[in-house]
Amino acid sequence: MPALEAAQARFAAHNAQVVGISVDSIPSHLGWQKHSIGKLSYPLCSDFYPHAQVISRYGLLREGPPVPGISNRAVFIVDKQGKVAWKKVYDLPAVPDVNEILEALKPLA
Numbered sequence: 001m002p003a004l005e006a007a008q009a010r011f012a013a014h015n016a017q018v019v020g021i022s023v024d025s026i027p028s029h030l031g032w033q034k035h036s037i038g039k040l041s042y043p044l045c046s047d048f049y050p051h052a053q054v055i056s057r058y059g060l061l062r063e064g065p066p067v068p069g070i071s072n073r074a075v076f077i078v079d080k081q082g083k084v085a086w087k088k089v090y091d092l093p094a095v096p097d098v099n100e101i102l103e104a105l106k107p108l109a
Helices: 002-006 008-013 026-035 053-057 098-108
Strands: 020-022 044-046 073-078 084-090
Touching: 002 008, 002 098, 008 098, 020 053, 026 044, 073 098, 084 098
Parallel strands: 020 044
Antiparallel strands: 073 084
């Protein structure tokens, strides 16, 4: 998340908006921002488990080891018509590559 935060101007140059979502609670998100990752300028939504409705619909909820109920890391680029134009799921603990995401945005400009 810090890498996405640091690249906000680069995303804006591609007319793109970053939105995060996780299965963690809002208090957990606030704790991350206060004690770990720093304040985020983009929305970080909570899809708190056991509900995980959005994350489940995208096929990202982990049911088994190492910890059931967490989600895989992924990036989805949604076009102006609301359709998924690009996606990539990352093996934990890998983090999304900002440059790769920016390249994927180019065809949508």
